[in-house]
Amino acid sequence: MEIAEPVVAPPVVKTKQHFEILDGLRGIAAIAVVIFHFMEFVVPDYNKSFIAHAYLAVDFFFCLSGFVIAYAYDNKLKSLGLPLFFKLRLIRLHPLVVIGSVIGLLAFVFDPFSNLYATYGIGQTLLMFLSSSLLIPYPLIHERYFNLFHLNPPTWSLFWEYIANIVYALVLVKIRNKGLWLLTVIAAILLCYEASTAKCLAVGYGGDNFGGGAIRVCYSFLAGILVYRSNFIIKSRLGFLVIGLLLLMAFLVPFSDETNHITDPLIVIFYFPVLVALGAGAGLHTRFAKICKFSGDISYPLYVIHYPFLWLFLSYLEAKKPSMSQMITMIPVGVILLTGLAYVVMICIDIPIRNYLKNKLRKG
Numbered sequence: 001m002e003i004a005e006p007v008v009a010p011p012v013v014k015t016k017q018h019f020e021i022l023d024g025l026r027g028i029a030a031i032a033v034v035i036f037h038f039m040e041f042v043v044p045d046y047n048k049s050f051i052a053h054a055y056l057a058v059d060f061f062f063c064l065s066g067f068v069i070a071y072a073y074d075n076k077l078k079s080l081g082l083p084l085f086f087k088l089r090l091i092r093l094h095p096l097v098v099i100g101s102v103i104g105l106l107a108f109v110f111d112p113f114s115n116l117y118a119t120y121g122i123g124q125t126l127l128m129f130l131s132s133s134l135l136i137p138y139p140l141i142h143e144r145y146f147n148l149f150h151l152n153p154p155t156w157s158l159f160w161e162y163i164a165n166i167v168y169a170l171v172l173v174k175i176r177n178k179g180l181w182l183l184t185v186i187a188a189i190l191l192c193y194e195a196s197t198a199k200c201l202a203v204g205y206g207g208d209n210f211g212g213g214a215i216r217v218c219y220s221f222l223a224g225i226l227v228y229r230s231n232f233i234i235k236s237r238l239g240f241l242v243i244g245l246l247l248l249m250a251f252l253v254p255f256s257d258e259t260n261h262i263t264d265p266l267i268v269i270f271y272f273p274v275l276v277a278l279g280a281g282a283g284l285h286t287r288f289a290k291i292c293k294f295s296g297d298i299s300y301p302l303y304v305i306h307y308p309f310l311w312l313f314l315s316y317l318e319a320k321k322p323s324m325s326q327m328i329t330m331i332p333v334g335v336i337l338l339t340g341l342a343y344v345v346m347i348c349i350d351i352p353i354r355n356y357l358k359n360k361l362r363k364g
Helices: 020-042 052-073 082-109 116-134 155-170 177-198 210-229 239-251 260-281 286-305 307-320 324-363
Strands: none
Touching: 020 052, 020 239, 020 260, 020 286, 020 307, 020 324, 052 155, 052 210, 052 239, 052 260, 082 116, 082 155, 082 286, 082 307, 082 324, 155 210, 177 210, 177 260, 210 260, 239 260, 239 286, 286 307, 286 324, 307 324
């Protein structure tokens, strides 16, 4: 393919350069999750949803996280120390966890289309808020999928992200590659078993499928670490657009009750690690640099804050029963508005809080 624009050289793993294309892929996955959640309510039957496999974006996040954590900390965790590592991870992740919990609380209490708050009352609502803010699983509301964290359901994956970070710092950073390969193979077998038992890998978010989350993070986080430690970096000139389309293809795989137990593990075990390797080794056109940066910046806040508004959307659907054409129009508008809100929350709340905490940490 002819390249007319100047190209930034692919990053070398041994230097601490930034993987811009991986940032861009993270943003694509986050937007796919938001669209998927809208579609869950508009078309509850996954077989009829065009993006039904976007629940696998969580597995991509886990794999990407394993790669990035190993890249950033394998060679410096010992000198950094465990207390500082955990503080840095909390500063990076937890402000938005609390922000998302506050938004979830407000949406739950002041939902104009539902009286679910009245059913559970102030006591249980307060417990849900504490659970969500502290990432302590508290599955309570059976009426709406028995989520581990009803006020902000996507934080179930952050719960496992925290567990993965703790296990990495205490154990995985010390394990040699042969041991890591063994653990990864065992995790892959468990993943296949989970997919066979549950018929797909859309598990881990609720009190009735809690263990599936442990299996999903176990394999993908380990695979991400192995991609880095094995220097499995695929140098290419594919660029952001092509690799982004390759990622999107995984989410657009048709949903089938007969084949999901095969396709889901194949995508997670083989396809996603290869995409991370491609993203880490590909060159980036300068014209896509700002897009990738924005996409990476917005991915985490968008993922964390969007779902309380989806609860409002569901309440609206149940109360007003709009037509399919109206609902289809609402989805792109909703995605754009949520992306804009996520950006505002990041700039006005999350970044100032993180900068304040970092300054306190330096002075302390």
